[in-house]
Amino acid sequence: MFNNKQEFVEEFTKRIEENYGRSVEQSHPTERFMVLGEMVRDFAGIHWKETKEKIAAEEAKQMYYFSMEFLIGRLLTNNLMNLGIYELVRDGLQDLDIDINELEDLESDAGLGNGGLGRLAACFLDSLASLQLPGNGNCIRYQYGLFRQKIENGYQVEVPDQWLTLGNVWEVRKPKSAVDVKFWGHVEMRKDENGELIFEHVDAEHIRAVPYDMPVVGHGTKETNTLRLWSAEASDIIPTNKDFRLYLQELQEICLNVYPDDSTDDGKILRLKQQYFFVSAGVKSIIRSHLRVYPTLDNLGEKIAIQLNDTHPVLAIPELMRVLMDEYHYDWDHAWEITTAVMAYTNHTILSEALEKWPIAFVQRLLPRIYMIIEEINRRFLKEVAEKFPYERDMAYRVAILKDDQVHMASLAVVGSHSVNGVAQLHTDILINDLFHDFVRLYPDKFNNKTNGITHRRWLLYSNPQLRKMLDELIGEGFEYDLNEIEKLMDHVDDPAIQNQFLEIKHQRKEILAKLVKERCGVEIDPNSIYDVQAKRLHAYKRQLLNALHIIYLYQRMKEDPSFTITPTTFIFAAKAAPAYYFAKKVIKLINSLGEVINNDPAVNSMLKVVFIPNYSVSIAEVLMNAADVSEQISTAGKEASGTGNMKFMMNGAMTLGTLDGANVEIDERVGRGNDVIFGLTVDQVTELKKNYNAWDYYNEDERIKKAVDSLVDGTWAEDHDEFKLIFDELMYKNDEYLLLADFASYTAAHEEIQRRYADRGQWAKACLINIAKSGYFSSDRTIQQYADEIWHISPVRIDDK
Numbered sequence: 137m138f139n140n141k142q143e144f145v146e147e148f149t150k151r152i153e154e155n156y157g158r159s160v161e162q163s164h165p166t167e168r169f170m171v172l173g174e175m176v177r178d179f180a181g182i183h184w185k186e187t188k189e190k191i192a193a194e195e196a197k198q199m200y201y202f203s204m205e206f207l208i209g210r211l212l213t214n215n216l217m218n219l220g221i222y223e224l225v226r227d228g229l230q231d232l233d234i235d236i237n238e239l240e241d242l243e244s245d246a247g248l249g250n251g252g253l254g255r256l257a258a259c260f261l262d263s264l265a266s267l268q269l270p271g272n273g274n275c276i277r278y279q280y281g282l283f284r285q286k287i288e289n290g291y292q293v294e295v296p297d298q299w300l301t302l303g304n305v306w307e308v309r310k311p312k313s314a315v316d317v318k319f320w321g322h323v324e325m326r327k328d329e330n331g332e333l334i335f336e337h338v339d340a341e342h343i344r345a346v347p348y349d350m351p352v353v354g355h356g357t358k359e360t361n362t363l364r365l366w367s368a369e370a371s372d373i374i375p376t377n378k379d380f381r382l383y384l385q386e387l388q389e390i391c392l393n394v395y396p397d398d399s400t401d402d403g404k405i406l407r408l409k410q411q412y413f414f415v416s417a418g419v420k421s422i423i424r425s426h427l428r429v430y431p432t433l434d435n436l437g438e439k440i441a442i443q444l445n446d447t448h449p450v451l452a453i454p455e456l457m458r459v460l461m462d463e464y465h466y467d468w469d470h471a472w473e474i475t476t477a478v479m480a481y482t483n484h485t486i487l488s489e490a491l492e493k494w495p496i497a498f499v500q501r502l503l504p505r506i507y508m509i510i511e512e513i514n515r516r517f518l519k520e521v522a523e524k525f526p527y528e529r530d531m532a533y534r535v536a537i538l539k540d541d542q543v544h545m546a547s548l549a550v551v552g553s554h555s556v557n558g559v560a561q562l563h564t565d566i567l568i569n570d571l572f573h574d575f576v577r578l579y580p581d582k583f584n585n586k587t588n589g590i591t592h593r594r595w596l597l598y599s600n601p602q603l604r605k606m607l608d609e610l611i612g613e614g615f616e617y618d619l620n621e622i623e624k625l626m627d628h629v630d631d632p633a634i635q636n637q638f639l640e641i642k643h644q645r646k647e648i649l650a651k652l653v654k655e656r657c658g659v660e661i662d663p664n665s666i667y668d669v670q671a672k673r674l675h676a677y678k679r680q681l682l683n684a685l686h687i688i689y690l691y692q693r694m695k696e697d698p699s700f701t702i703t704p705t706t707f708i709f710a711a712k713a714a715p716a717y718y719f720a721k722k723v724i725k726l727i728n729s730l731g732e733v734i735n736n737d738p739a740v741n742s743m744l745k746v747v748f749i750p751n752y753s754v755s756i757a758e759v760l761m762n763a764a765d766v767s768e769q770i771s772t773a774g775k776e777a778s779g780t781g782n783m784k785f786m787m788n789g790a791m792t793l794g795t796l797d798g799a800n801v802e803i804d805e806r807v808g809r810g811n812d813v814i815f816g817l818t819v820d821q822v823t824e825l826k827k828n829y830n831a832w833d834y835y836n837e838d839e840r841i842k843k844a845v846d847s848l849v850d851g852t853w854a855e856d857h858d859e860f861k862l863i864f865d866e867l868m869y870k871n872d873e874y875l876l877l878a879d880f881a882s883y884t885a886a887h888e889e890i891q892r893r894y895a896d897r898g899q900w901a902k903a904c905l906i907n908i909a910k911s912g913y914f915s916s917d918r919t920i921q922q923y924a925d926e927i928w929h930i931s932p933v934r935i936d937d938k
């Protein structure tokens with residue numbers, strides 16, 4: 137391939153000429169990008185085959201991460217850096233008079249996901265490869281990623297995300313590995329020549345699943361894993377009872393879009409089709425490659441682990457049962473033993489509207505054989521429940537997989553997996569004590585915690601080179617491989633020179649963000665102001681509205697009392713709202729309206745600014761997180777399972793302003809109360825207050841709340857007084873479900889505390905350095921090592937130099 141700059145330049149030049157029939161000077165930037173991408177992919181591919189051979193030769197156990205979402209972002213920089221050839225390639229391109237940054241900017245984000253859950257999957261792939269663990273991804277090759285968000289007149293407008301316009305340079309189409317997935321039809325039972333019962337799925341609609349493989353390379357290793365994305369195409373077996381064009385149209389819909397809503401169910405049949413499509417294809421291809429190495433499926437549980445990322449891929453459980461029984465003639469008990477040994481489930485939410493339930497009628501029609509198997513799983517399970525708890529008749533109802541005409545996917549997940557984990561300690565405690573309490577009594581050993589993490593390569597080393605350089609010089613490069621070593625920074629947090637150096641770096645990152653804000657929002661923001669950032673999906677429980685109400689309060693106070701001053705603060709938001717989530721979209725409009733009024737009011741705009749950065753995505757996050765001074769993590773306690781945004785901010789030296797929710801609790805435990813600002817009700821207090829909550833009490837008793845809330849409907853922020861009526865009603869007439877008004881006073885006090893602390897620059901810098909020093913625990917390398925040791929039981933595969 138290429139081993140030095142000279143070879144790179146020659147190879148690059150040759151490929152441009154061969155592919156496009158032009159000289160390098162005459163080539164178009166997109167052609168240069170494509171050629172570079174292909175070269176890097178081929179470079180990464182060198183060890184792909186070796187990895188597969190080594191895994192087979194060592195008979196190593198492999199893990200497959202089944203996830204509807206992989207929010208990958210861009211890969212060029214990441215892959216070049218992980219492969220250790222970034223400098224070589226940059227300098228080679230320089231010799232050809234090509235700026236690598238320009239090519240980096242041509243790549244579109246692979247936005248195959250909604251938010252945290254999908255980003256977690258992407259961080260996990262990076263950690264698996266970097267730890268040399270054989271772990272692969274399984275997902276859908278969506279034609280369009282999550283929508284691109286534009287802001288027009290303050291409103292969110294959704295535009296299709298055409299991420300494949302240039303093609304996806306990282307993927308390799310594998311038509312030979314295609315499999316068929318079957319929908320509709322019905323099941324016929326008969327006895328075979330040995331008198332065994334045979335189930336045949338007849339009149340099914342066949343859809344071909346074609347895999348596109350992307351190599352996943354780790355940092356400083358040769359072990360190369362695979363992210364397999366499935367695409368739907370026409371099968372050789374075409375339906376006889378359906379117009380071919382309709383068949384094509386329907387199958388194309390399967391991979392058209394990322395399901396744009398992470399909170400409610402809509403377009404149910406299509407969503408169900410998507411789920412079964414990638415799960416069935418994934419299971420079949422795993423079985424195929426297993427049988428290429430081993431003569432039997434008896435040892436599947438010892439050689440394969442499948443992690444189910446939330447309930448979306450849970451149909452993998454009945455699908456594996458189906459394959460084992462119907463295609464390989466295992467009896468129920470043996471198939472069940474294998475299936476539960478393979479499967480493990482991660483829960484990501486306790487919000488009831490996000491716990492998937494499918495109408496039985498849909499599952500029965502779309503997936504008749506799968507439904508029969510779910511029914512039998514449910515029957516046997518309820519029999520076991522009745523035996524274990526003969527005196528608790530309601531228990532069976534509470535835990536049932538099938539009830540009220542619905543399939544309860546979380547129950548199916550718990551019953552069919554040997555491990556169930558939450559994603560932060562607090563969240564796991566809630567699962568154990570509340571959501572899955574009955575299941576814990578049935579299967580006490582299944583439940584465990586795996587606190588989320590983020591890859592410090594993308595989120596620190598590659599996106600914040602300034603901070604990386606400082607750390608390299610100060611504590612050596614060891615932390616790049618083992619983030620726990622970052623704690624060595626503790627020896628320097630009191631050093632004023634280091635504090636100043638940190639503040640200088642933060643300032644540089646803030647200038648980079650200011651430039652982006654100027655480009656994308658047309659607003660000048662001052663890097664000397666406090667950058668207070670809330671960036672995450674827009675959702676009522678995440679309480680962007682609480683942040684907005686506090687800004688309204690500050691604005692009103694400044695207008696009333698000219699002697700009231702604060703350290704200049706820039707409130708920065710970035711968030712996409714689900715297209716059908718009307719309330720969330722109104723909050724986006726409100727934030728933009730605040731910006732419109734406040735940024736243009738000379739009486740306040742030297743102290744206060746509000747900006748909304750459109751199209752929150754991985755690439756935006758890479759610029760945004762490391763420029764923040766304050767990290768807003770203000771969900772109602774008990775509602776945010778973990779959060780991972782909080783970790784990105786912390787690792788880059790921002791102070792958390794948060795509730796005791798999700799992983800905030802674990803951040804707080806590590807940095808200590810002096811180095812974050814915690815406010816608001818605890819989980820227990822929320823439960824207690826909910827019994828008897830009246831939003832009007834807070835409205836009537838706190839003048840600040842009354843004024844801020846009233847401004848939503850008195851024309852302050854919109855000429856049309858009804859513009860924000862929905863928000864007003866949510867708070868006052870729907871009784872403020874997420875307790876914003878109850879937390880308002882302590883939230884305001886927390887901001888005052890931030891202001892006090894920020895004033896002492898040395899102390900502030902020290903606190904930020906402590907946050908960085910204590911962030912080792914939040915590397916996804918730690919998370920993945922725990923999954924590997926405690927759930928998957930997989931070990932590193934080492935690819936040696938030849």
Ligand SMILES: *Cc1c(COP(=O)(O)O)cnc(C)c1O
Binds near residue numbers: 251252673757782
């Ligand atoms: C990290 C990340 C998230 C998750 O943010 P939370 O604050 O944990 O909800 C969502 N979207 C993107 C693009 C991210 O990078």
